[in-house]
Amino acid sequence: MELRHLLSRDQQRQLALLSFFYERDYLATEEELAALTGVSSSILQKDLAQIPQQHPELSLEKDDQGYHLRQVTPLSFNLIKARILNQSPSISLLRLLLFEECQSQTQAAAKLYLSSSTTHRYLEKLAQTLAAWGITIEMRPLRLEGSEVHIRRLYTSLYRQVQLWSQSFFATGDQDQALRRYLTDYLAAQNLPQSNYVMDKLFVSYFVASIRQSLGHRLRQSSPHPFLAEPAPYLTTTIENGLTPTPVNDLDQQDLLWLMFEDYALYRPDHFQIALATNPRIQKAQEFNKAFLAFLMAHYQLKLTSTRQQEILFQFISENEVFGPPKDMLQVLRHPRHFFLKKTQQFYPQEVADLKHSIQDFCHRRKEHLTTEFLDHLLYLVLQEIPETVLDCKPLKILVMSDLSASHNAHLVAILDKHLGANLDFQIVDQVFYNDEDLLAHFQQFDLLLTTVLPSENMQRFPVMVIPTFMDFRQLDRIHRKIQEIRNEKDAE
The missing domain is CATH 3.40.50.2300 (Response regulator)
Known part of the structure; x- marks a missing residue:
């Protein structure tokens, strides 16, 4: 589930226009942009004029080919997304709900410089969206309750997209640096990968968990983990002092590293094997994946060694949050993999369409609930791990x-x-x-x-x-x- 609808219509159109330019090598015709936004020519011209006003690093020029978006100075699309999201009252409201600083809707309205009626409207819209995930909005004090894992997923997705890396997550940059050193040491001690992707996701999920835990919300109780060693407590004081609104004591390090200790992130095959033996959620996902891989091998007449099959199954489940109910992802904006899928469909339209139909047929016969997000996730897994189903993949x-x-x-x-x-x-x-x-x-x-x-x-x-x-x-x-x-x-x- 994507929370793009929480943005205003103007913001959604600006995001769509800039995404289109960045995906199309910075060139687009007026007809393409009109078809994309579905608005009148006058509104489109107004939207285009606002791009360089809101993003001074960009300029927009028109010639016989169409509109050319140029970078006066380098500007990543991730930074554009962060800017647009940070201008949204709904996103600001979500941040207030995380820190639980407001005792009432009236206090939230004052902090956001909105009227009480407008704030109430934003809260109602947000509550309707989050209800599907077992998350409710409590009004006094203003906070989120319900499924703790989904709350943490929501804020991990949110902060990975709205937080500029020039900004500190904690009260000062010292806490940020201490946490990064701590995670580097911990991953090295566990012989786990230290890629930027892994570090980024663990850092943000740790930050979110520290805020939730400091306010009394825990996902798990500490207990020996059959694969992961107990994290060293030396960071606790440093991180606790950086929490707002007030420092806390006795943070549970396992709960802070919930992504790994709850087996939502499996970064090594032996961790996967332990989780498979002890975690019913992983066992259920593995049963689906084994049947799915067997179907693909039969349908595409693939000859994969048993070792290769095990490697594929591990990759299928290493990021496994989408396999739980409701087979969807709670995210603010779409995952970067959608760009990969879009490009692959442009290069191989018929092959991808056939693969998509095969996946739909497989899920229908198994009576699996197939959301758009789950379908895209399965498509992405197959194209990444078994691209010979679609691509010409000579080594x-x-x-x-x-x-x-x-x-x-x-x-x-x-x-x-x-x-x-x-x-x-x-x-x-x-x-x-x-x-x-x-x-x-x-x-x-x-x-x-x-x-x-x-x-x-x-x-x-x-x-x-x-x-x-x-x-x-x-x-x-x-x-x-x-x-x-x-x-x-x-x-x-």
């Missing part, structure tokens, strides 16, 4: 070279593998070459070279592509097209 070796640092090399490889991964072996230069001949011989092993610097004359004899230091979906789209070109060339040989 390729790709060398990634960054001029920043070895850690940035690894960061680029992680991003590329996550979004483009299947049958692509991304590697970095992990040895020293003392002459050009040895280096060029090394290059010959690869089907494509991705580099952040302009290639030398010797490099240009190989398939090479210059990539930016920092990735966005537009650049990933360009790389995907290049990879498919190379695969097509191999088909023609």
Whole structure:
């Protein structure tokens, strides 16, 4: 479930317009924009005029091709989303509900500079949305009650999209830095991955849990976990002092790391195996996934080894929150995977349509409730883990070279593998070459070279592509097209 409808209509249109520009290489015709928004020409012109006013980093120009959106200075789409969300009274109201600072609707109205009737209208709309998730709004004091896991999911999604990373989550940046060091140490001690994605999600979910727990709301009671070690308590005092409105004592570290201790995030196969043996929710999801994988193998005549099947099942369930009732996600705006799905449908419309129909047929025969979000989630899992159902996926070796640092090399490889991964072996230069001949011989092993610097004359004899230091979906789209070109060339040989 997406909370986009909590934004005003003007904000929804602005978000849709900017999303369209960013996905379409910053170019769109007036006809396309009119079809997208469904408004009159005068309202569309007003909406377009507001874009550079509200985002000074952007300019908008019109010529015979249509409207060109240009970046005067770099501006990510994530920052655009955060700005728009932070301007919404509904989002501000959600934040007030998290911190439970208002004793009444009247106090909330005063904090938001709204009338009581307008605040009441926002609360009613929000209450109707959250009721489907077992979440209620209590009026005195003004707070959320009900399903604790869904409340935490909601705020984890919210803060990952509205909080600017230049801002501190806690009272000062010291608490933020302490928490990041703590999570780095904990993940290393548990031999768990320390990717930016994992760290970001754990950090925000920990922050949300610390606020909820400080106000008396717990998801779990501490008990020995068969896989995860008890987190060290040394951070507790630092984090407690950073909580608002008042510091608290005796935070439960397991409850703060609820994503892992409740098995909503399974970042290692052995954690998955333990959860599978002890957690009924994981067992139920695994039963569905095994039947789903067997169906795909039969339908597409796939020959997968037992080891590969286990790897796929682990990836299917590593982020498992969508498998619980109501088979949906409680999120503020759509997950980035929808961009991936949209692009894949553009490249392979018939193949994706056939896969979607197959998934719908499978769920219908099993009498599974299939929400739009659950369908998209299953589509994404299949395209990421078994892309041979749709894509031409001849294996390729790709060398990634960054001029920043070895850690940035690894960061680029992680991003590329996550979004483009299947049958692509991304590697970095992990040895020293003392002459050009040895280096060029090394290059010959690869089907494509991705580099952040302009290639030398010797490099240009190989398939090479210059990539930016920092990735966005537009650049990933360009790389995907290049990879498919190379695969097509191999088909023609």
